[in-house]
Amino acid sequence: MEDETKNLSTPIALVLSSLGYSYVLATYMTKGLTRVLFLLPTFYLLTIFPWYFTSSLLRGVLSFFITWITSFKLLPFCFNKGPLTACKNYLDFVAIAIFPLKIQENTHPHLTLSLSFKTLSSIMARYELVTLFNKPYLATSLQDFWGRRWNRLSSNILRQTIYEPTQNVLVGNFVGVGKARILAMITTLVISGIMHELMFYYISCGTRPTWEVTWFFVLQGISMVFEGALKYLARVKGWTPVHPTVFNVLTLAFVSFTFSWFLVLPVWRSGRNECGFRPKILPFRE
Known part of the structure; x- marks a missing residue:
């Protein structure tokens, strides 16, 4: 179990760091093809991420949310479009990029990353779950x-x-x-x-x-x-x-x-x- 956790810590760290790279670097890059070129390493890492998991079910789920949806959210971001443009900090960027979430309107960005229950509650209140299926x-x-x-x-x-x-x-x-x-x-x-x-x-x-x-x-x-x-x-x-x-x-x-x-x-x-x-x-x- 410990070895499996070690093995999984590497891909998770790669995804989080690549999203951090995308958030920081792309923000200062000219929108358009320049951003796309600089984000190519991130797109590559997102394609290999599912292979770190042995379960076919997990590979399928992760390839959908990480390889597909996250990549397709980053593409419009390169042109200052899409849901990632509403993110005001790295935590928002990761949450919206990976999970089926969107930032609720009329909310203010949190100013601290302390792990108190009150702060976590205020952070989660900023997000709204995207409806996946509508009957x-x-x-x-x-x-x-x-x-x-x-x-x-x-x-x-x-x-x-x-x-x-x-x-x-x-x-x-x-x-x-x-x-x-x-x-x-x-x-x-x-x-x-x-x-x-x-x-x-x-x-x-x-x-x-x-x-x-x-x-x-x-x-x-x-x-x-x-x-x-x-x-x-x-x-x-x-x-x-x-x-x-x-x-x-x-x-x-x-x-x-x-x-x-x-x-x-x-x-x-x-x-x-x-x-x-x-x-x-x-x-x-x-």
Whole structure:
């Protein structure tokens, strides 16, 4: 147990120090690509962090919160955007970067780091837990499910880092708003699929990706486009509205079936709890 604690103290210290580096150095760097370049060591450390843990469940959870979400919070921070820009001190920066938290409005930054109960209470009162799920079982469409109800933490981060910038670039290059939204949505889902593929890579101990996870999200994007077109056609033709319960059942059935086929089966085939190696980026393993 003592050896395991020693082994874990190193990656934890690396993450905390790399976030400290990002907070202090990036604050004094010109926003934009300069910050991104100087934060490359931090991004690298975040990618190897999950390998220090032997449990496949822990690797999956940490790759989501640390490798994916923390990295995607740092990216907009490089351009003075995103939730990390509201942080006034290092403790706030670490808490918001790692955990599903946001700083509450109308609160004042604490001036001391003493570990008294009163101070800890005031510190925790500054944070608000981000709602991860908003009753996904009530979704009446794929757009409602993925955009407003399922994993709102990753949805918000993807919107800030991928969807909105992509849409702005496409509109700025004389692409219609409608087409820009569709292309931005599909791009966002492809990136989401790649990040989920990375999570499965950690869970399966570095097994070569089958890309089924990525295709799952591509399929969701194509289906949302088809869904939107069908709704538009129904409005134009004046078809009789279908009861929301029918859409609810169809949405949940489609998501459940595709989820089982593209996500559950790959993990079932290749997931292992013990990798048998310590942290380092390894070549794909058969």
